[in-house]
Amino acid sequence: MEAVILAAGKSTRMKSKTSKIFHNICGKPIIFYIVKALEKYKVHIVSNKEIQNTLKKMFPKTQIHIQEEQKGTADALSKAINHINSDAFAVVNGDMPLIDSNDFETGFNLLKANRLDCLILTTVLENPYGYGRIVKDESGLQIVEEKDANDIIKKIKEVNSGIYIFDTKAALKALPKIEKNKKTGEYYLTDIVKFLNKVETLKIKPENMLGVNNRRQLSEARKIIQQRIIDNFENVTFVDPDNTYINYDVEINEDTIIYPNVHLRGKTRIGRECVIENGNIIENSIIRDNVHIKPYCVIEESIICDNCEIGPFAHLRPMSELKSCVRIGNFVETKKVKIGKRTKASHLTYLGDAVIGEDVNVGCGTITCNYDGYQKNETIIGDRVFIGSDVQLVAPVKVGDDTMIAAGTTVTKDVEPYALAISRVPQTNKEGWTKKYRDTMEKRTKEKKKT
Numbered sequence: 484m485e486a487v488i489l490a491a492g493k494s495t496r497m498k499s500k501t502s503k504i505f506h507n508i509c510g511k512p513i514i515f516y517i518v519k520a521l522e523k524y525k526v527h528i529v530s531n532k533e534i535q536n537t538l539k540k541m542f543p544k545t546q547i548h549i550q551e552e553q554k555g556t557a558d559a560l561s562k563a564i565n566h567i568n569s570d571a572f573a574v575v576n577g578d579m580p581l582i583d584s585n586d587f588e589t590g591f592n593l594l595k596a597n598r599l600d601c602l603i604l605t606t607v608l609e610n611p612y613g614y615g616r617i618v619k620d621e622s623g624l625q626i627v628e629e630k631d632a633n634d635i636i637k638k639i640k641e642v643n644s645g646i647y648i649f650d651t652k653a654a655l656k657a658l659p660k661i662e663k664n665k666k667t668g669e670y671y672l673t674d675i676v677k678f679l680n681k682v683e684t685l686k687i688k689p690e691n692m693l694g695v696n697n698r699r700q701l702s703e704a705r706k707i708i709q710q711r712i713i714d715n716f717e718n719v720t721f722v723d724p725d726n727t728y729i730n731y732d733v734e735i736n737e738d739t740i741i742y743p744n745v746h747l748r749g750k751t752r753i754g755r756e757c758v759i760e761n762g763n764i765i766e767n768s769i770i771r772d773n774v775h776i777k778p779y780c781v782i783e784e785s786i787i788c789d790n791c792e793i794g795p796f797a798h799l800r801p802m803s804e805l806k807s808c809v810r811i812g813n814f815v816e817t818k819k820v821k822i823g824k825r826t827k828a829s830h831l832t833y834l835g836d837a838v839i840g841e842d843v844n845v846g847c848g849t850i851t852c853n854y855d856g857y858q859k860n861e862t863i864i865g866d867r868v869f870i871g872s873d874v875q876l877v878a879p880v881k882v883g884d885d886t887m888i889a890a891g892t893t894v895t896k897d898v899e900p901y902a903l904a905i906s907r908v909p910q911t912n913k914e915g916w917t918k919k920y921r922d923t924m925e926k927r928t929k930e931k932k933k934t
């Protein structure tokens with residue numbers, strides 16, 4: 484069996500530079516969900532010239548056919564129909580990301596069993612506005628578009644879903660007979676039923692046929708796809724599934740708890756028994772087991788091993804690699820850094836272009852000065868190093884195992900193992916200085932007021 488996706492339209496109602504089929508839902512373009520639902524079939528896509536290359540790259544297994552001018556859905560099908568080699572084929576609009584592969588299977592079976600020319604998948608909508616209405620009377624079945632409907636027809640609630648199953652021979656004969664619509668000048672695929680004999684309808688769930696014609700419908704489709712993705716994780720707790728944003732390719736394992744407003748993007752993988760608290764944004768990262776991420780962290784292209792504790796308010800930029808039991812606290816930024824087991828950077832720190840050993844304590848306010856205006860330089864810190872607060876490590880620099888760096892030190896030279904590095908201006912205390920200063924200042928202020 485084969486399937487044709489009609490995707491050459493201009494998407495005017497989306498008011499976008501991007502064709503609607505490429506608008507993103509949960510990390511994938513709309514068209515992805517349609518091709519995915521049809522993966523059992525040989526898929527043809529009718530495309531316009533502008534988007535054909537993108538489609539070819541995205542779906543190398545599909546056959547792309549070009550409709551140069553957008554002359555309607557019947558004209559679009561005419562570009563693909565001669566390439567169909569099966570007895571039957573399906574047609575689906577390219578803007579329906581919620582289609583269910585089971586509906587196609589049922590459709591193909593019914594077409595064969597009842598020897599139909601065409602099966603139209605329909606649904607009943609409380610508000611059928613905008614959809615083609617299914618009109619059934621003595622003369623048979625007709626589909627009337629909103630633009631062409633009179634008041635009586637507009638009240639009909641059974642609508643055309645935009646999915647059709649055809650007998651190939653019957654469709655080949657009928658398609659060229661379709662005439663231009665007088666009002667719009669387009670060739671409507673829906674008019675094909677006038678030239679077919681045995682046409683029946685099959686009702687499907689309204690949810691499965693939502694068409695994305697505008698931004699409102701895009702957000703409705705997103706909600707439903709998001710629900711479907713979340714429902715697949717049967718062993719994960721979502722505290723508030725309606726306010727959680729999990730992309731299509733994300734993996735989450737047993738007994739992890741996801742709090743509200745978490746965004747998991749790209750190919751992110753979360754292990755078992757993790758707790759991901761509110762507002763975290765995690766992109767293309769691997770989080771191993773039993774990791775606790777406190778609220779409002781941004782984690783990008785990073786790897787976090789077992790039992791780490793991150794946040795709140797931490798920013799792990801690309802290539803941050805944390806071994807197990809690492810603690811990264813509030814207002815810590817990391818970038819291209821390897822951090823050894825049990826090392827802690829609990830507050831207000833920037834660690835970039837660095838390799839840091841095991842059991843290191845990184846004091847509050849520590850900064851790797853990795854950039855000299857021309858290039859990035861590396862800081863290497865050994866195991867069991869104690870870095871006091873407010874230390875600057877001016878890279879390139881190496882700090883050996885078992886060293887201590889005194890608070891306030893600017894490290895510009897390598898430090899040998901077991902050494903203490905300290906760079907401080909000696910402190911002097913000037914007795915009574917503050918009192919004298921205040922007296923002078925107050926006297927001056929009074930004199931100014933007088934004048």
Ligand code: UD1
Binds near residue numbers: 616
């Ligand atoms: C279409 C149906 C309508 C149905 C609705 C369901 C027609 C005439 N009407 O209306 O009965 O209720 O879908 O969602 O078919 N396209 C082309 N080339 C063209 C024109 C359109 O490839 O020249 C493609 C579009 O990219 C789109 C699909 O065909 O993916 C349907 O076109 P669209 O304009 O969205 O049709 P609707 O007005 O939604």
Ligand code: CA
Binds near residue numbers: 576578694695696
């Ligand atoms: Ca549509």
